[in-house]
Amino acid sequence: MSHSIEHKQQQLATTMQLAPVIPVVIIDDARLAVPMARALVAGGIPAIEITLRTPAALDAIRAVANEVEGxxxxxxxxxxxxDLDAALAAGARFAVSPGISPRLLDAADQHELPLLPGIATAGEAMSLLERGYRHLKFFPAVPAGGAKLLSAWASPLPQIRFCPTGGISLGSAPDFLALPNVACVGGSWLTPADKLASRDWAGIELLAREAVALKA
Known part of the structure; x- marks a missing residue:
């Protein structure tokens, strides 16, 4: 294995502890990425997940990696x-998947980009634990069982720290963040499409500040 899973898990642990929320960003116009990221960083949110759901995603990642300090x-x-290769070339520092597949995990083993893999069941969590993963994304968090399910896993799977993502809002985030096995949550509410379209960077910075205050 060319890149130690343990080293990558430590990198993920650090990233997940930077703020209570990792914004999950869907961006259609790469030109908006830099001012959006600057607003998030100014509000106290440094780790930003830009999803590969639009053609602009890799250009947006490249711009933020090159131009946004912090x-x-x-x-x-x-x-x-x-996807891992393209993201690393664009300057990404971590990767997140919605689920797991044998091929993706094999590729991640050989890759320097730390992967936060998505899981929805205890069996998936156990199989990743066997491969050395202790930091997992729980997705889709709310439809898959929400904070109650994660709370039930805390006792039998105490080694794992989760970033629940999917259906979480500012209002429901505290229920997740209060759990001992949750390091942070993922949320799309920090960069809503209307604020991106209207270039409301002050509004996005305010949403970031509200998110940081969740663990104050």
Whole structure:
């Protein structure tokens, strides 16, 4: 294994502890990425996940990586090794997947980009624990069982720290963040489409500040 899973897990642990929320960003116009990321960083949110759901995503990651001081930009919706390669080339510092597949995990083993893999069941969590993963994304968090399910896993799977993502809002985030096995949450509410479209950077900075205050 060319890149130690343990080293990558430590990198993920650090990233997940930077702020209570990792914004999950869907961006259609790469030109908006830099001012958006600067607003998030100014509000106290340095780790930013830009999802590969739009053609602008890789350009947006590249721009943030090159131009936004203090930002730790990650890539979301990673499905295969090619996605990992493209994201690393663009300057991403971590990767997030919606689920797991044997091929993706094999590619991640050989890759320097730390992967935060998505899981929805205890069995998936156990199989990743066997491979050395202690930091997992719980997705889709609310439809898959929410804070109650994560709370139930805390006792039998105490080694794992989760970033629940999917259906979480400012109002429901505290229920997750109060759990001993939750390091942070992922949320799309910090960069809503209307604020991106209207270039409301002050509004996004305010949403970031509200998110940081969740663990104050």
């Amino acid at each position: 930002a730790i930009v990650g890539v979301g919706t990673v499905l295969n090794g090619n």
